[in-house]
Amino acid sequence: MKQTESVLSTYTADVSGVCSALYEMGGMTVMHDASGCNSTYNTHDEPRWYDMPSMVYISGLSEIEAVMGDEEKLVNDICEAANDLQPRFIAIAGTPIPMMMGTDFPGVARMIERRTGIPSFGFATNGMHSYISGAGKALAAVARRFCPADLPAKRGDRLSVNLLGVTPLDFSVTGNVECMRQYFEDNGFTVISCWAMGSSWEELMQAGCADVNLVVSSCGLALAETLHQKYGTPYVVGAPLGEKFSSFLLQQAAQSARDKKCRNLLIQAPETVENQDKDIVIIGEAVCAGSLRCALESGFGARNVRILSPLEASAQLLREGDCFSAEEDDIFAVLQTARCIIADPLYRRAVRKNESVQFIDLPHEGCSGRIYRRNIPLLVGAHADDWFKKGF
Amino acid sequence: MDLHKVEEAGTSLPISKAPFPSPFASGVEYAAPARGTWNIVHVGMLVPESQQIFVCAQGCLRGVVLTAAEMGAASRFSTITVRENNVLDGDMEDLILDGTTDILQKLQRHPRALLIYTSCIHHFIGCDLEYVYKKLRERFPDIDFTDCYMNPIMRKSKMSPDAKMRQQLYSLLKPRRQNGKSVNIIGNIAEIYPSSELLWMLREGGFRVRDICWCRTYEEYQEMAESCANISWNPVAVPAGQTLQERLGQAHYYLPISYDFEEIEKNLRSLSQALQLPLPNFAKLREKAERALHRAAESAKGMAVSIDYTATPRPLGLAKLLLEYGFQVESVYADSFTAEDKPEYEWLREYYGSLAIHPTAHPKMGLLAASSKPREDVLAIGQKAAYFNGTSHFVNLIEGGGLYGLEGICELCSQIEQAVWEEKDTKNIIQVKGWGCCG
Numbered sequence: 107m108k109q110t111e112s113v114l115s116t117y118t119a120d121v122s123g124v125c126s127a128l129y130e131m132g133g134m135t136v137m138h139d140a141s142g143c144n145s146t147y148n149t150h151d152e153p154r155w156y157d158m159p160s161m162v163y164i165s166g167l168s169e170i171e172a173v174m175g176d177e178e179k180l181v182n183d184i185c186e187a188a189n190d191l192q193p194r195f196i197a198i199a200g201t202p203i204p205m206m207m208g209t210d211f212p213g214v215a216r217m218i219e220r221r222t223g224i225p226s227f228g229f230a231t232n233g234m235h236s237y238i239s240g241a242g243k244a245l246a247a248v249a250r251r252f253c254p255a256d257l258p259a260k261r262g263d264r265l266s267v268n269l270l271g272v273t274p275l276d277f278s279v280t281g282n283v284e285c286m287r288q289y290f291e292d293n294g295f296t297v298i299s300c301w302a303m304g305s306s307w308e309e310l311m312q313a314g315c316a317d318v319n320l321v322v323s324s325c326g327l328a329l330a331e332t333l334h335q336k337y338g339t340p341y342v343v344g345a346p347l348g349e350k351f352s353s354f355l356l357q358q359a360a361q362s363a364r365d366k367k368c369r370n371l372l373i374q375a376p377e378t379v380e381n382q383d384k385d386i387v388i389i390g391e392a393v394c395a396g397s398l399r400c401a402l403e404s405g406f407g408a409r410n411v412r413i414l415s416p417l418e419a420s421a422q423l424l425r426e427g428d429c430f431s432a433e434e435d436d437i438f439a440v441l442q443t444a445r446c447i448i449a450d451p452l453y454r455r456a457v458r459k460n461e462s463v464q465f466i467d468l469p470h471e472g473c474s475g476r477i478y479r480r481n482i483p484l485l486v487g488a489h490a491d492d493w494f495k496k497g498f
Numbered sequence: 499m500d501l502h503k504v505e506e507a508g509t510s511l512p513i514s515k516a517p518f519p520s521p522f523a524s525g526v527e528y529a530a531p532a533r534g535t536w537n538i539v540h541v542g543m544l545v546p547e548s549q550q551i552f553v554c555a556q557g558c559l560r561g562v563v564l565t566a567a568e569m570g571a572a573s574r575f576s577t578i579t580v581r582e583n584n585v586l587d588g589d590m591e592d593l594i595l596d597g598t599t600d601i602l603q604k605l606q607r608h609p610r611a612l613l614i615y616t617s618c619i620h621h622f623i624g625c626d627l628e629y630v631y632k633k634l635r636e637r638f639p640d641i642d643f644t645d646c647y648m649n650p651i652m653r654k655s656k657m658s659p660d661a662k663m664r665q666q667l668y669s670l671l672k673p674r675r676q677n678g679k680s681v682n683i684i685g686n687i688a689e690i691y692p693s694s695e696l697l698w699m700l701r702e703g704g705f706r707v708r709d710i711c712w713c714r715t716y717e718e719y720q721e722m723a724e725s726c727a728n729i730s731w732n733p734v735a736v737p738a739g740q741t742l743q744e745r746l747g748q749a750h751y752y753l754p755i756s757y758d759f760e761e762i763e764k765n766l767r768s769l770s771q772a773l774q775l776p777l778p779n780f781a782k783l784r785e786k787a788e789r790a791l792h793r794a795a796e797s798a799k800g801m802a803v804s805i806d807y808t809a810t811p812r813p814l815g816l817a818k819l820l821l822e823y824g825f826q827v828e829s830v831y832a833d834s835f836t837a838e839d840k841p842e843y844e845w846l847r848e849y850y851g852s853l854a855i856h857p858t859a860h861p862k863m864g865l866l867a868a869s870s871k872p873r874e875d876v877l878a879i880g881q882k883a884a885y886f887n888g889t890s891h892f893v894n895l896i897e898g899g900g901l902y903g904l905e906g907i908c909e910l911c912s913q914i915e916q917a918v919w920e921e922k923d924t925k926n927i928i929q930v931k932g933w934g935c936c937g
Binding site for chain 2: 109118144156158202353434475
């Protein structure tokens with residue numbers, strides 16, 4: 107593998123994923139980095155930066171500290187800032203040079219916690235993986251550490267859910283998060299918490315009360331497993347996209363609440379039919395892309411839809427024939443046989459000489475950042491069907 | 499969101515108590531959402547007909563890839579991703595050689611120049627870049643290669659990435675026979691203000707003036723090697739000028755941007771002597787500048803003025819000038835001061851010791867900005883000053899904006915007047931990366 111991108115872009119990295127996941131929780135997140143990660147994060151990965159303050163910083167690692175393996179300045183600087191800012195918790199996330207230095211992030215976190223008395227986490231991210239990995243670790247760590255073991259008994263008749271893996275990197279700030287929450291409320295479910303946009307800390311801490319958890323992006327998978335271990339809460343993998351698939355998701359969520367079994371709604375392929383008219387490729391995060399595929403299949407009878415996930419994706423989220431690769435050569439190869447591509451507009455450059463392919467823009471914040479944000483469609487429930495109709 | 503209410507302590511010092519050159523202790527750093535300054539991608543794109551390849555980890559690539567995409571230059575930008583195995587296996591040289599070859603094959607064209615940016619990782623693992631470039635030049639003799647760097651870890655110990663980038667920006671110039679009547683202006687992101695007396699002097703003196711900001715072809719860029727001298731005024735351009743002096747024998751005249759009439763005249767007189775240039779009528783120019791300053795001060799009456807370090811390399815010099823002409827300069831946002839600003843620092847301590855100095859990177863700054871009421875009574879000069887004060891009245895000035903000399907001061911005054919009566923869309927303007935990079 108050449109590891110090259112001659113024309114394609116890259117996705118948000120793990121370190122930004124940590125910051126994004128923890129953004130609204132009232133903690134302080136420090137990227138252990140010289141410089142650059144902060145402006146990348148708050149320019150391209152964090153649409154909330156201008157309007158919603160949060161304590162996200164870089165450590166300003168210097169050459170001499172890296173050479174000497176000096177972590178004392180990092181610890182001192184964080185303790186000093188924490189003393190002023192009184193965050194709920196402190197998270198430290200790594201970048202490439204700390205990886206080379208062998209920084210012991212959990213150890214650094216323990217030192218900080220001892221000195222400040224503030225709960226602290228260390229995430230050994232290294233800027234070499236996608237945001238899925240960083241956000242997933244961060245969300246799971248918060249639940250593991252803070253969600254109380256004992257919760258009051260559930261009240262009310264409605265089934266309750268948590269939405270897991272909600273960050274602007276997959277859902278942006280253009281209405282899909284609010285719409286998703288509303289969708290469940292309108293269909294008889296109580297949304298206890300949304301991890302982690304738009305929910306207060308107190309709401310997040312009630313997550314253990316839910317009857318079932320919904321993993322709406324890959325970022326929520328590790329959290330779902332943590333909550334399953336901690337409370338025995340079953341989880342269902344799938345995002346409510348497309349009217350029919352969303353109805354199916356509601357039904358399956360209710361079923362999981364009853365039988366306590368976890369379900370992945372993305373892997374059940376419909377029976378194939380002959381004379382398939384289109385080979386559709388959806389590029390993106392595995393749960394959202396997989397849910398869109400299900401929406402196409404259940405709502406429009408589409409077949410032969412493949413997912414190309416350039417991001418980390420658990421094998422359980424993909425079907426046979428799907429592709430998990432960030433390599434440009436692999437992506438070119440998959441796209442060569444596609445007749446229709448649903449992807450972020452930055453992928454248009456991969457097929458710019460192929461006039462026979464239909465390209466449907468689906469901007470993805472974790473890919474193109476803010477560039478096409480205004481064109482991000484509403485996809486929750488029936489909105490996805492309307493969008494498909496326009497696109498096709 | 500549930501955030502602790504922070505106090506202002508530690509985020510403001512009167513200049514009389516602000517140590518030079520670093521008024522505030524370093525610690526964890528905040529980054530304001532003001533993005534108008536240019537980064538190394540924007541600057542590198544000034545080389546016409548060039549291609550950039552960044553060799554970094556995904557996290558480092560993200561910002562530069564989207565910089566290129568946002569400026570509409572994605573077709574001139576490619577990447578090689580560094581992964582854990584490359585760090586462990588020590589195959590970084592092969593990764594760059596094979597990756598570059600692969601990219602050039604896929605592009606199906608050869609650019610005139612290829613700027614390869616390596617990162618902090620390459621520095622620490624001792625990647626043999628000399629070998630890499632030697633091999634690339636052998637393999638692709640029709641392409642001019644140069645080494646560029648995205649290694650911010652050096653910013654506190656060696657040359658800043660910004661200065662290094664501007665040094666490498668001219669590294670592709672090939673020696674040519676010199677033309678005694680050609681000079682370059684180097685190291686700027688904005689072209690010189692057309693009415694500047696410096697430009698007038700050079701042209702009246704019969705000089706052809708070249709600037710990379712004006713180059714549209716690679717050949718035009720190469721013609722800069724003909725010049726007998728380079729003129730710079732931005733401190734980050736000094737290493738570029740020094741290197742060109744050594745490498746191409748071009749004299750380097752560093753005439754720091756200034757807001758002091760005496761200093762401006764002294765600089766221009768020294769250049770006049772060196773290149774045998776005619777002198778402008780300084781007395782008339784001073785009068786003109788003074789009139790412009792008085793008019794602008796009158797317009798801004800009742801408004802507090804706030805300046806930040808991204809607006810000009812000499813924010814203290816600008817503060818001093820404005821104070822001398824009756825502006826109510828209230829604050830300067832700067833995490834450190836430049837050596838060029840030392841005389842003004844001393845002057846301000848003596849005569850305006852209460853002038854407030856604020857950091858921009860202090861961890862409290864974002865929370866304070868969010869919890870403060872917008873101050874429309876503030877006239878800001880610079881994007882960060884506009885953001886922190888929450889004002890829509892601001893001069894959108896980056897790195898001095900090419901406003902050199904007394905004529906530059908006159909133009910700055912008209913921009914100040916405009917900012918007094920015009921409300922700008924601060925949020926949308928300051929979040930644009932590399933202001934002006936798209937023309």
